[in-house]
Amino acid sequence: MTKILFINACIRGNTVSRTYKLAQHFVSEYKKHHKESLITQLNLKEMNLTPLSNDLLNEREELLSKQELDNPVFHLAKQFAEADRIIIAAPFWDLNFPALLKIYLENIFIPGITFDYTETGIIGLCKAEKLLFITTRGGFYSFEETRELELGSKFMQAMCVMFGINEYHCLDAEGLDIVGENVEEIMSQAFHRAESLALNF
Helix, strand or coil, rough: CEEEEEEEEEECCCCHHHHHHHHHHHHHHHHHHCCCCCCEEHHHHHCCCCCHHHHHHHHHHHHCCCCCCCHHEEEHHHHHHHCCCCECCCCCCCCCCCCHHHHEEEEEEECCCEEEEEECCCECCCCEEEEEEECCCCCHHHHHHHHHCCCCHHHHHHHHHHHHCEEEEEEEEECCCCCCCCCHHHHHHHHHHHHHHHHCC
């Protein structure tokens, strides 16, 4: 059975968020073709996540030094590391993604669980073969003159390299807040791409 971890960082809520609507369409299509998969969804805004502090870092480092990896502090990292496929849905905010997702990621960047240090450098420890980042953007950031401003997908791709996840995909819809653009058509095209991607993800 394939274990799918779906991380929902759509802050505006499931009924309003365009990113969540795109993500839900992908997940629904995925279920049609992969009925044996088990999908676990994390709704980050309901999880009371805490940014790392000096005290939390000290606690984490002490637990790591004692190899107490079963401590609840490491639950999210272990869950991420053990997933076969990962889906992350987050809107494009301020050139990147919402701070809540960054807080979640701070809690999974754990040496010895998701990655590790060796004599030759960093190695990834995650089981997942594929990660899909789903996002929507108000402007256009795929053009040559604006491409450097898009940091959310770049971060996710770099994270995959660090964690040893070999296959990265980004499903996006952009230009949604540009006056005169056909938002319905943009989303429809993104839904079609979601359907194609769901076949073999």
